[in-house]
Amino acid sequence: MAIVTKEKTAERPAPISETSVFGWMRKNLFSSAFNTLLTLFTLYIVYLTLSGVFTWGIVDATFIADNRRECYDNSLTGACWAGVIAWFDNIFYGRYPRDEIWRINFGLFLLVLWMAPLWMAKVRGKVLIGATVVGLYPFLAGYLFAGGDKGLFMQVMISAAIVAFAINMGNMLTGLFKNVGLNTFLINLAGQSKASDKTRRNVLLGMFGIAFVAVYIWQMGWTAERVGWTRWGGLFLTLVISGIGIASSLPGGILLALGRRSKLPVVRILSTGFIEVFRSVPLITVLFMATTMFPLFMPEGFVLNKLVQVIIAVVLFNACYMAEIVRAGLQAIPKGQSEGAHTIGLGYWGTMGLIVMPQALKHMIPNIVGNIIGLLKDTTLVSIIGLFDLLGMLRSISKDVPWLGLHKEPLIFGAILFFIICFSMSKYSRHLEVKLSAGEKH
Amino acid sequence: MKLTTGLASVATLAVMAVSSATIASAQDTLEIVKERGHVRCQVGPPSPGYYNLDAEGNWYGLDVAVCQAVASAIFGDAGALEIQSVSSQARFTSLANGDSDLLSRTATWTMTRDTQLGIDFLSPNFYDGQGFTVRVDSGITSAMELAGAKVCVTTGTTTELNLTDFSRVNDLDISNVTFEDYNVRDDTYLNGGCDAVTGDKSSMAGNIASFPVPADHMILPETLSKEPLAAAVRHGDSQWRDVVQWSIFALINAEELGITMANVDDMRANSTNPNVRRMLGVEGNLHDGLGLEADWAYNIIKNVGNYGEIYEAYMGGGEQGIGIERAGSLNALWTDGGLMYSPPMR
Known part of the structure; x- marks a missing residue:
């Protein structure tokens, strides 16, 4: 006799022991007597640590005080966050004049606004936007931060940057609301949508020229007060150094890597030599040489300020590491790819730029981001040669007389800041990897 | 630690290399400074009492006051100053290669440093031990x-x-x-x-x-x-050395004469003491030899105060002071049994 049900048995939920929190705990934490003991022991350790940190950092801590003595009067065993709070301006902006801090905030705001379209699916011309961020934004921001007299070159670059920013914003708006690029929008607006390519290009160039001249004339009447680099510091300085380092070390690294794989002996030997020399020397030595030895070899009266020296040193140093990462990525691309590119008639730059590099860069992302995070943290070394970057400022708190000896709290605060920055970078790189490798998931 | 020592020896080598060569600019630091419009004064990474940053990002301290005194003497403005914070490994190199005009940072005056590193120490502004x-x-x-x-x-x-x-x-x-x-x-x-x-x-x-x-x-x-802490300048520029040295002496002399930041205007207008009148530029021509204006010492006291006031503010019981007893120490005036002594200003 066969028992056959014609109806399918109704689906039942998984047993409660599999799905509930208790089921999970039983399976993973309390599966045997020994594991139960281990779990309890670990929980106890975690409790001890957390409660200690919580009591020291929150419960017994002092948040409002005028000096360290007042913190002690409040509690001898708690943290004294008041010192860190009193130094917030120094920690974030360094010795930047307090009335001018808006310039730093404004610069950062511009950057965010400038880069925002890169994340918007509807906006067109992302490559151009990316290029202006790297190529023009630094001039505008640099002037905004440093101020002083504008030379002719700076005037041109600043005007170009402002125009580029305006175009970028216009492009973003037309992209979001009309779903077209700014160029198409303007052509339509001018009633030239049916005109020939050449006329359309001339109309656009004309508009660009008018905007440029207008901005150029406007910016001549506007100067920002000069703020010397010695007043730059804190997180701001850390971000400036690592920002420039990041933006220039990748292109530099790509060039060096291509140079090292080049068939031209002079280029290859120079690139290899450069990479090997800089990689075999610790960063602190490079920084030290750049700031103390470099001026000795310079002609009399030639003074390159220390910040520029440091930035050059950081860029060169990191370009070498980046070059090796890029070279590793290039070597992972099968030879067939470039041979295939040659058969369809692409030259060297076409092969590299369109076929090899895009594939290679994707594989390099984890390493590149690792290197960038390393760079950000390496910049703290500049505090040793007397720049007041984030770490330099945090360490100075313990020397300020009202907060004498207060050194643990600032360093913990710095660790938290660094963690937030580095962790968000690594999360973003993970997101980028998933997005770029979407084509490989079937 | 190894690294630091290594760097220090590199720096020392560099200093020696520079000091053996003649530095063209060493002859006329005062002219260079006047042309530039501010003094480049070297201190170290913050150190309580001597040079510190406050929460507003301003420098303060005993050695910073010396920098301010020199700036006041030359420009009449204590703010005509760029304070450079240089690591101790690079301090003498930075002075020797012309980055700094003046080194005013807890450097102990020793014979080796004075004779072999191409720098000249001035009279100590603090005796430590x-x-x-x-x-x-x-x-x-x-x-x-x-x-x-x-x-x-x-x-x-x-x-x-x-x-x-x-x-x-x-x-x-x-x-x-x-x-x-x-x-x-x-x-x-x-x-x-x-x-x-x-x-x-x-x-x-x-x-x-x-x-x-x-x-x-x-x-x-x-x-x-013995730790006599003194400011230092490049070797071989006597004019500049005089300016810095007498700016420091002016601080000490003012205390001896009882001139303070508060009463300096009154003293200049009404004092009959010839020493005071000469020092504050009312009579005589003390300033000629220095190449400064007649009110150089007046500006120092007006902007920075005398040595006693500075000591009280940063080393003594002032709000930003680290509370070291001065009476009976080597840092008291010579009239009180200490070592703070200025040659006569006449």
Whole structure:
């Protein structure tokens, strides 16, 4: 006799022991007597640590005080966050004049606004936007931060940057609301949508020229007060150094890597030599040489300020590491790819730029981001040669007389800041990897 | 630590290389400074009492005041100044290669430095010395009772060397517990990791003030070393050296004459004391030899105060001071038995 049900048995939920929190705990934490003991022991350790940190950092801590003595009067065993709070301006902006801090905030705001379209699916011309961020934004921001007299070159670059920013914003708006690029929008607006390519290009160039001249004339009447680099510091300085380092070390690294794989002996030997020399020397030595030895070899009266020296040193140093990462990525691309590119008639730059590099860069992302995070943290070394970057400022708190000896709290605060920055970078790189490798998931 | 020592030796080599060559600009630092419009004054990474940053990002301290005095003497403006913070490995190189006009940072005046590094020291503006801090309840009242003790000390300076010498000379068998960072050194001492701390007495006074219960600690009377801290300029530029040296003397002389920041205007207008009148530029031509304006010393006192006021503000009991007793110390005026002495200004 066969028992056959014609109806399918109704689906039942998984047993409660599999799905509930208790089921999970039983399976993973309390599966045997020994594991139960281990779990309890670990929980106890975690409790001890957390409660200690919580009591020291929150419960017994002092948040409002005028000096360290007042913190002690409040509690001898708690943290004294008041010192860190009193130094917030120094920690974030360094010795930047307090009335001018808006310039730093404004610069950062511009950057965010400038880069925002890169994340918007509807906006067109992302490559151009990316290029202006790297190529023009630094001039505008640099002037905004440093101020002083504008030379002719700076005037041109600043005007170009402002125009580029305006175009970028216009492009973003037309992209979001009309779903077209700014160029198409303007052509339509001018009633030239049916005109020939050449006329359309001339109309656009004309508009660009008018905007440029207008901005150029406007910016001549506007100067920002000069703020010397010695007043730059804190997180701001850390971000400036690592920002420039990041933006220039990748292109530099790509060039060096291509140079090292080049068939031209002079280029290859120079690139290899450069990479090997800089990689075999610790960063602190490079920084030290750049700031103390470099001026000795310079002609009399030639003074390159220390910040520029440091930035050059950081860029060169990191370009070498980046070059090796890029070279590793290039070597992972099968030879067939470039041979295939040659058969369809692409030259060297076409092969590299369109076929090899895009594939290679994707594989390099984890390493590149690792290197960038390393760079950000390496910049703290500049505090040793007397720049007041984030770490330099945090360490100075313990020397300020009202907060004498207060050194643990600032360093913990710095660790938290660094963690937030580095962790968000690594999360973003993970997101980028998933997005770029979407084509490989079937 | 190894790295730091290595860097220091590289720096020393560099200094020697530079000092053997003649620096063209060394002849006319004063002209260069006047043309530039501000003085480039070198201090070190913040150090309590001497040069510190406050929460507003301004420099303050005894050595900073010397920088401000020089700027006031030349430009009549204490703010005509670029303070450079340079690591101790690079300090003499930075002066020798022309980055800094003047070095005003707890540098101890020693013969080697004065004669071999291409720099000239001026007269000391602070006399320091190495000492010990102990817990009051340890019952120790003299450094001679430290036999077999564990002493916390920072590395890389002469402090550690002096301690070893002291231990050997007096047969005390002290064991050194070394640290790179003096905050960690103090924490270890506070948590019972060592019986005493050694360091410069001035900085230890400040450190004790920052301990949870300052009254539980005291500095022993013995002084292990001589540390005359002085400003320095490049070797071979007498004109510039005179300007800096007499700016410092003006601070001391003003205290001796009773000229303060508050009464300097009154003194200039009404004083009949010829010394005061000469110094403040009312009569005579003291300023000619320096190449400065007649009111150079007036500007110093007006902007910075006299030595006593500066000491009180940064080393003494002022709000930003680290609370070191001046009376009876080497830093008192010579009239009070100290070593602060200015040659006559006439």
